[in-house]
Amino acid sequence: MGRAPCCDKANVKKGPWSPEEDSKLKEYIEKYGTGGNWIALPQKAGLKRCGKSCRLRWLNYLRPNIKHGEFSDEEDRVICSLFANIGSRWSIIAAQLPGRTDNDIKNYWNTKLKKKLMAMAPQSQRKTPPFPSSDQTDPPLPSHSLLSIYKDSGGSFSYYSQNKSFTGFDPISQIPSSLLSNNNVSFATNSLLFQPTSQEGLFSPMQYYHPAVKDNFLVFGSEASCSSNSDGSCSQISYGRYEIKQEDMGFHSLMSNNGYENYQNQKFMLSYGNHGVENLNQWVEKPNGNTGETPSDYDLVEDVKQLISSSSNNNIIPCNDSLLIDENKTQEKVMYYY
DNA sequence: AAGAGAGTCAACCGCCTAGAT
DNA sequence: GATCTAGGCGGTTGACTCTCT
Known part of the structure; x- marks a missing residue:
């Protein structure tokens, strides 16, 4: 019993x-x-x-240190970015905002922030899906992107550019250097935005593509549980059902450094469920069930991604364009931008 | 001043996962 | 392995407040 x-x-x-x-x-x-x-x-x-x-x-x-009252612009930005990236995982979002509770953020989003974003967006963008549906076999490239990545259900990644395509299992290291000749190319994963380092073929993580805020790294683990290494760095952070894992390839740790040039040759993974140990070396797809995302939720996430994109163009909310990630049932799309 | 409608937010509900038995 | 609960989560509700007419 x-x-x-x-x-x-x-x-x-x-x-x-x-x-x-x-x-x-x-x-x-x-x-x-x-x-x-x-x-x-x-x-x-x-x-x-x-x-x-x-x-x-x-x-x-x-509980002590609970923050009540108005949300700051910076908090707005964090909520927008994370909502666009992971949807309504309020506890994860709350972990990035010390003193805020998931309930607070959820209420704030539902009653104010969502409306604020809707009001900012041009009418023409409010209901237009940014990307075609996932059941298309040949994903078309958005006109503004150089390179797109799609993850299929088998875990492999397909890369598309204007006139080239290839497939691989590693979303970072197998990008042909010929596609990386332009130093301005950046790409985003589920959690982090990467930009190329001075070393050809290597990317370093950063949060924002927007030049004004590109040095603001998203450092996971402010209030989440965190397993520390002997040097005080953090290699695993848990957020309820989610864990962000860092696989250190022998360079400096994300959590213990300040400059993004030190983060080269590291992999980052978002795992779902259990403790993630068995998911090491995989880019785990979000399961279809119990995500809290009904079709209308999915539409909303897509809307917000687009709204944030349009807002950043207007310098209203400087969230980055590169957080436009298509989380659908079988594919994960990562956008590359010039 | 009063009623209606909209907005806010604390609290509840129901579901899921992990862990205990 | 099956069954059950605790803890945690996101969605929803409803009481209260504010604003408009």
Whole structure:
């Protein structure tokens, strides 16, 4: 048999928390901690609440360093970039914004930011899909891109340029140097934007393509759990169901350096589910189920990608154009730009 | 001043995964 | 291996507040 029952739901209070309940919960946790058991906590703290409710109240409202009030422009940018990149994974987005909760960000997005972006976008771009549907066998190149990458269900990558194409399993190292002759080419993965280094054929990660903010690296792990190496660098960061993995190829660690020229020859992977260990050396596709993305959600993500793109052109929100990633069921598209 | 509609946000709901039994 | 719960997550709800007419 499993564990004991959760809580007596008939004998549990619902609705808004009173100041007395808040102080009881706060005092108890500050004194004894959660003990890793939210279900037992309300009884010990003298609260007639469900453990889940206590957990939510603590995490979203009572815990220290919670930020309330207006979101800054920088926070807007982070939310936009990450939403365009990973969709409505609010807990992951919240991990990048210290003091903000996933609930806060979700509410802010749904009530304000989404509308703000919609208002900024030109009418002609509001519902036009940026890319054709995924079931096309020959993905056409957007007119503004030099090179596109598609990942198929077998894990291999196909690369298309104006007049060349090839396939490989490694999304970074197998790009022919002939396609990399222009130093201005950049590309984005699920998590990071890369740009070429001085060494031919090698790319270094950076967050933003936009020149004004290109030195602002997206450093994962601000509040997420992180397994540290002996030198204090971080090689694995977890965000709930997601883990960002860094495979250090013998150069400096992303987390312990400042200049992107040091990051050459590293691979980055986004894995889904379990602990990601078995997924090393794979670029794991997002599963179809339980992603929270209904077709309309998918449309929204695409819309936002486009809106961010158009907004950056207007210097309203300087998110980068290169976060236009087509997350569909069987293919992953990575765009290259001049 | 009052009613209607829109906006906000805390809290709940239901689902999923990991882990305990 | 099957069954069950805890914890965590995203979506939704509904009470409250604000704004408009």
